[in-house]
Amino acid sequence: MDIILKYFSDFTAQQLEQFSALKDLYQEWNEKINVISRKDIDALYEKHVLHSLSIAAVHDFEPGTQVVDLGTGGGFPGIPLAIFFPEVQFHLVDSIGKKIKVVEGVAESLGLKNVTAAHSRIEDIKNRKFDIVVSRAVAPLKDLWHWSKPLLKKSPVLGREFKHGLICLKGGDLAQEISESGVKPRRTAIHELFPEAFFQDKYVLQVGI
Template sequence: MEIVLKYFSDFTDTQLQQLQALSGLYQEWNEKINVISRKDIDALYEKHVLHSLSIAAVADFPNGMQILDLGTGGGFPGIPLAIFFPEVQFHLVDSIGKKIKVVEGVSEALGLKNVTFKHSRVEDIKDRKFDLVVSRAVAPLKDLWRWSKPVLKKAPAHEQQPGLICLKGGDLTEEIAESGVRPQLTNIYKLFPEEFFQEKHIVVVNK
């Protein structure tokens, strides 16, 4: 928890309580359904919570915005972002049902009113459109962008509004070349100079 407060300080009492509760909730759920590796659960706040919140360090989401977390896994980056932006609506989807069960349990325990969830592949979402898609290391960039485009709302042509913000690691040169898009990259280590983030990036693709 201290590592999150090292870089973010403007939390309400409710947000602090929710953030503090994450550790116990994920330890409890991880014993039933393994969604976080054993070695990572002890570093939850650095490797999962702060990593997710790196998106909040580069993007500000207006109240009422609707965001899809594609392949949310155990709820990252969606749940930390939902805590950080309580007036923004997050829809968390994953193709693996047991992971959505964890997301549902954690969200309800935290009392998050701005999170919905669905056991679904993103390709099967036909009835909703979103302002933005977020994702963390789910698939190659070309696939993430291909899946994102059909579920994004149409923005006016003059708006260079982000369509996809994803968290990636390692050398992305080949992946970006294959994607056919020109993303903006932010090295997370420049935001949070911790060893874990040295080869981690925030990748922003505009609509």
């Protein structure tokens, strides 16, 4: 928890309580359904929570924004972002039902009223549009963008303003992946936001529509 407070400080008492509760909740759920590697549980706040919040460091979601977390796994980045932005609506989607069970259990325990979850493939979401798609290391950028486009409301990207689009967390040498994607994302090095060894070669990519 200390590593979160090292980089973010403007939290309400409720947010602090919710962030503090994450470790015990994920430990408890992980004993039933393994969604986080056991070696990562001890580094939950750095490797999962702070990593997720790097999205909050580059994009300020306006109240009322509709966000879908594509391939949320155990709830990352969606759960930490939902705590950070209580007035933003998050829909967490994964094709593996047991992971969604964990997401629903964690969200309920935290009292997150701004989170819904669905056991679904992203391609099967119909008749619903979102402002932002977020994702963490789910698939190549080309695929993420292909899946995201039908779900996104369309708006022009004016100057540096980013309203609708995909925000994803990626790592490693991304040159070929970006080239093959056919898009030109804005790339932010997470290590510049949070200078911790874990974030070397990790990035936030933003693709506007």
